[in-house]
Amino acid sequence: MGDPAGAPRWGDGPGLLRLLDDIAHRRGWGDLLAQGTRRAAAQLGGRAPRLAMQVKGLELPAFDPRATFGIAVGLATVSRGGDHRGGTTYAVEAARYPFPVDRFTLRGKAVLTVMVQDLNAVLDSLPVCGFGAAGFTPRPRLLELLTGLPALRGLPGLAAAMLPGLARRGSSFGLLSRIMAAVTGEDWDDGRLSRAGDRIIAAERRFCLQAGLDPADDDVPARFKTEAITVAGAPRLIPEAGMRQALAEYYRLRGWDREGRPPAGRAEDQGRGECG
Numbered sequence: 001m002g003d004p005a006g007a008p009r010w011g012d013g014p015g016l017l018r019l020l021d022d023i024a025h026r027r028g029w030g031d032l033l034a035q036g037t038r039r040a041a042a043q044l045g046g047r048a049p050r051l052a053m054q055v056k057g058l059e060l061p062a063f064d065p066r067a068t069f070g071i072a073v074g075l076a077t078v079s080r081g082g083d084h085r086g087g088t089t090y091a092v093e094a095a096r097y098p099f100p101v102d103r104f105t106l107r108g109k110a111v112l113t114v115m116v117q118d119l120n121a122v123l124d125s126l127p128v129c130g131f132g133a134a135g136f137t138p139r140p141r142l143l144e145l146l147t148g149l150p151a152l153r154g155l156p157g158l159a160a161a162m163l164p165g166l167a168r169r170g171s172s173f174g175l176l177s178r179i180m181a182a183v184t185g186e187d188w189d190d191g192r193l194s195r196a197g198d199r200i201i202a203a204e205r206r207f208c209l210q211a212g213l214d215p216a217d218d219d220v221p222a223r224f225k226t227e228a229i230t231v232a233g234a235p236r237l238i239p240e241a242g243m244r245q246a247l248a249e250y251y252r253l254r255g256w257d258r259e260g261r262p263p264a265g266r267a268e269d270q271g272r273g274e275c276g
Contacts, residue, residue, distance in 0.1 A: 056081030056217050065220060066229050066236040068093040070101075070109035073246045076218045077113065077260075079204035085130065088116045104232070106242040110249035118197030119173065125200060128176075198254065202262040215260040218247055 007029050008015030022030025032040045037059050041052035053060045058081030065072035070089030078086020089112045093103035101108060123130055173193045180188035209215075220238060228235035248258065256262050 050222060053221050053223070054082055055220060056213070058082040060221075063087070063090050064229065065224055065238055067231045068103045069106050069238060069242075070103070070112055072220045072224065072238045072243060073106065073109045073113040073250060074117065076220050076243070076247065077250055078117065079201070079208055085120050085124070086117055087113070088120060088130075089113055092116070104234075104236060106239065106246045110246045110253060113250060114198075114253050115194075117201055118194050119176075121197040121200040121204075122173075122176070122193055125196075202254070202256075205256070205260070205262050209261060218260055219243070 008019050019030060019033070022028050023034045024030070026034050032043060035043075036057055037052045037054045038049075038057040041048035055075050060075065060082040061084035063071050063084055065075065065087075068090040070093050071084075071087040074087020074089055075082050075084075080086070089109060090103075092112060093101055101112065120130065173190045177188050177190050177193050180186075180193065205213075220243070224238045225240050225243070226237070228237045230236070247260070251258060251260050254262065
């Protein structure tokens, strides 16, 4: 593994570049780190597993859920682990588009996560570049209506929290459904696209479970819950109880059991039916 004294220190740019080459050639510390953060941390032991910022073995993207809480639900549930494509709620939370939500709460973030994950599953399957996804963002019609009423400012986020099932059923894929209809010559509406995305997510989940996924891994690193950072003038943490509640709501919206396991279902429900 190499001498710890020879490992790069924080801020050692040239040392990190050398380490990248060592990882590629499996030399010294590079041989350990080439296994990924989770396996390397497990071998190092001590504080290393707690310091390893990964979910299901995949290192986290450059988005801190303590600044936009919905990302925590997405990172915990996306099939690939710490993948930002499963937690793009930050695009809604930070930009407050296509409707305003409170980014410092987990209320309503399960339904928001389900909507963006369904969208991304459809986009990745077509495929369509995610950078153009803003034009296809699922927009709950109920929340869209409330957003346009100045006297009801703030209610869209409240509605998503209090009426998650209704919010999801009223989502709109807008242009994407029309593109699908034009390209395939078939009748594609928002509901059919949403169901296709949901089936893709369920199929991925079943595969992961069969490959050894432990539903207990549906979580974010503990440091997000215990080490606060200051955002918008206040200390921010991901609340443990709120995270458990959001995951339970996510499973319910997906039609999964309390442990996050999809039902066996029919072939078309398992992603082997119509387009997903």
